[in-house]
Amino acid sequence: MGRHTGTGKRKGTANARMPEKVIWMRRMRVLRRLLKKYREDKKIDKHMYHSLYLQSKGNIFKNKRVLMEHIHKKKAEGIRFKALQEQAEARRNRSKAAHERKLARQSLKNAEMFSHIEDNVPEEES
DSSP states (O other): OOOOOOOGOOOOOOHHSSSSSHHHHHHHHHHOOOOOHHHHTTTHHHHHHHHHHHHHHHTOOOOOOOOOOOHHHHHHHHHHHHHHHHHHHHHHHHHHHHHHHHHHHHHHHHHHHHHHHHHHHHHHHH
């Protein structure tokens, strides 16, 4: 039964039977097609597209699934980074407002204190 493709039936090398170049071309076409589709659907921007395109050309991604996982991880990382930045900005604004309120309270307190001192000092006549 079957196709009789065991080791005893093979005459050519693995590369002769299924060239590495053909496998590479197929893989590149699949990855590039996915990247184009994601870019058109606005799932990735042109900057991410370009970096992923070069990475796929550089043999970083073994297959389509690995590329998709990488894209999802990058997007989640970007969203998390943006959220952390917003939180930090809000924290800075809150502390700045609190600091300004504290300074205002202190200046008011100082003004009251000095006004009492000025009232009690007798005027010198010359």
